[in-house]
Amino acid sequence: MALTFSLDPPVDAALRDGLLALWADVSNAGGAVGFVPPVSVDQVRPELVRHFVAMAEGRTRLLVGYDEEGAVAAAAFLTYNTHRLMTHWLWLYTVMVHPSHQGRGYGRDLMAATADAARTFDGIEAIRLTCRGGTGVDRFYGSCGYKEVGRVPGAIRVAPGDDRDDIVMLQPLG
Secondary structure, eight states: OOOEEEESOOOOHHHHHHHHHHHHHHHHTTOOSSOOSSOOHHHHHHHHHHHHHHHHTTSEEEEEEEOTTSOEEEEEEEEEOOSTTOTTEEEEEEEEEOGGGTTTTHHHHHHHHHHHHHHTSTTOOEEEEEEETTSSHHHHHHHTTOEEEEEEEEEEEEETTEEEEEEEEEEEOO
């Protein structure tokens, strides 16, 4: 079964709770989405609230993938660049597919859906993201059309003695 995607779905309790659970579950499965396991929904909540504020201010858009039961199974945040000389590209943040859905092609579906969504935004020509080195996710993004355009060695400290590269990737939409 394929996911059903929705851009900018109404924020209600079900979406909030689904995103919180998704984010915590992805983090606890080792996903590089801003936390290191173990993490609780309560620890994720302030970060989700920051995304919701950015959405309310029109700075961020949310793409959600729902599974066949209608549960939140995937999500990504597309954030406009506020620098006046860089408004032709946007940031892709917090790309997540629930661990129970791994291996079904949903990650690739989510990446294609984010590119399709971004192509509908006025003036957007590219998507930029960063990812944590040492996870292999840079190879996945590469297979989805992203190119590595920069790397900061050791910029992400996962734990004492465990520093990872911050990898910058870009996908032109043309």
